Amino acid sequence: MKKSLKGDFIPGLVGLIFGLAVVILTLTGNDMAILIAKRRGSVPGPGFFPIICGVLMILFGLALVIRGLRQNGTVNYFDMTDEMKSNAKIALLVLSGLIVFMILWKLTNYFIPLVFVFAIYLNLLFKRSWLFTIIFSVILTAFIYFLFVRGFSVTFKV
16 A cells, blocks of 8 residues: 555545535535625624534645655554544444434424433543533533524524
8 A cells, every 4th residue: 555545644635525525515505605694794604614614624634634644654544453443433423423413403403402412422422420421511502502592693493
């Protein structure tokens, strides 16, 4: 395998391509290209947060590509250690939980309560204490509620 295909080059390239796709699809979409909504003056439009996330993905992907090239093939990305297998299992469980979260949100329209439940799920998955889990979940849910619902007037209806 080529030296450039080892290390952080591959995940960086995936992140870079994903970020570019998000930015391109957002800017070319009819509804999503609006970055600042016309109602209430200065609330973000539907394309605001996807553009921010896409640009961040591009920047972090580019940083990983550069880091992968600097590693000069010293790290083999495809060499699965026990730690990587454990991390992959956790990543799949997080992704599965996110899919369930999205499905339940679509079916019930209860975004804020589902954020609380999902935060509890994640903390249990990462083996946090119950005290930390409850405090973190309450603070995260309140932060999302006050920032998006109260601050930016974002409605989470599907």
